[in-house]
Amino acid sequence: MTGTDTTPERAPGGASDAALAVSTVIFALRPHETTGRMTLWIPLVRRTRDPQKDLWALPGGWLPVDEELVSAAARTLGETTGLAPTYLEQLYTFGELERSPGRRVVSVVYWAMVQSAEAERAAENENVRWFVADELPLLAFDHNRIIDYALWRLRTKVEYAAIAHAFLGATFTLAELREVHEAVLQRHIDPANFRRTVEASGTVVATGEVVAGTRHRPPRLYRYDASIDLADRGPLGPESVPGTAASGAAAAVSAPSSPPSVPHTGEQR
Amino acid sequence: MTGTDTTPERAPGGASDAALAVSTVIFALRPHETTGRMTLWIPLVRRTRDPQKDLWALPGGWLPVDEELVSAAARTLGETTGLAPTYLEQLYTFGELERSPGRRVVSVVYWAMVQSAEAERAAENENVRWFVADELPLLAFDHNRIIDYALWRLRTKVEYAAIAHAFLGATFTLAELREVHEAVLQRHIDPANFRRTVEASGTVVATGEVVAGTRHRPPRLYRYDASIDLADRGPLGPESVPGTAASGAAAAVSAPSSPPSVPHTGEQR
DNA sequence: TCAAAAGTGTTCTCTGTACACCCATGA
């Protein structure tokens, strides 16, 4: 009765169709420039062409016909920051008629996390700059709204899923992991309760090593349990990103797949 | 440095670009044909053209350049079932290179709920048929996987968000609302505890009327509190669907917008 | 020996669950 996916009365393929773009909201944790507290930062690129020229915008580009969505997100992310994401997930697809003046643009938006340590030595030049996530200027198109949504997604997901480690290296102390949670959620977390909660979740494994050199009791080092990690991503299974070898930790990229018939923990929402 | 959204080195607009489609997973509750228990049903359309001809598929179509994504979803939904959705939300965008043979197709997929009562008198013919959601045949393209993900989304969201009422009419008893939860979650729910949980959430308001004619104590009728409803959808605000006047209840369509700076309840995840 | 953070123990509150029990109606 009605045309279904890929069987229309009228086949698309002209200049009158909507243009498909991919953009990514990239998060990293770095100290705030004035307060010194750990804060969420986002790299943006300056627009050098005309719709909205000179405004800051999310990194992205048109989708090549022969490239996966997630690959396009990872590629443009790498071209901007010179880094590989440790986490990459589709956020939402924005396609309002008037979001880009003059032309219908549908943007599949991803959000990503990169490691704090590596973000320090990230490329920054005339056309690429890092901004504090909560102190953004007026951006191009609807990118302020997109980032607001990505921020909400990051903050709510950190509360129930074990993804905070994506900001850290391969091993970390529980104090470092707690600092990530506190920076993302913008509130104090009790160290004692945080320790018990994380240990009870089973998402983290002690390496047996400790960090020496502190002027207090040496903290233990932990590593992420990758086998648990998959279950924590809920219905999302791993997906490889061709041509995106992560520098350091392996990139954890998620996309929807068949949900487990029986929930593993009670964690996925 | 790199082309950003809508400012590429190469502007798209040829037949070599990916085609943009919109599809919808539609849910309704109807009694199971053999067991008689309330079950999730999904309407599918038979493919009449060649990629995957004669297989059943999700209703949808190509995105017109001058139509909103959500409107395209609502329109194709109406063309299939003859009904208006009481809930409509974007699910995910699927764009794998080989998901459709011969052509690169990117599908923005929505999921919807329609009222059970109206679904009973929904159009069903040679090319449109309702299926039990958990007993699907092999479908066209990756539609089995898409429906699995939509099912997971519906079930997890019913657990924390007040959306079950979308399967019901304007007023309903708590037993009816509980029956929706039980059918969706596929498990028994204690009536006493369910009542207290729902009443405490404040998402429902007693109309003062009761249902007579039962051979037991007459149950009270409730109505949804629309003002609370918005907060329950988390970061998602209402969005109008032009040309989709709902037959009966107003359509609740959600799309992402700025998240509230302070979470209303603890409900949105 | 002292400061500081790591790590442990204890208590309290809140939420969800199980289940006993009473209420109001039609047959």
Add this chain to the structure above:
DNA sequence: TCATGGGTGTACAGAGAACACTTTTGA
């Protein structure tokens, strides 16, 4: 009066928050 589901009361278990307290290091 009885069967049936509507509706209320209560007690128990687990999760999370608050906070006192002990441990281990470097200075």
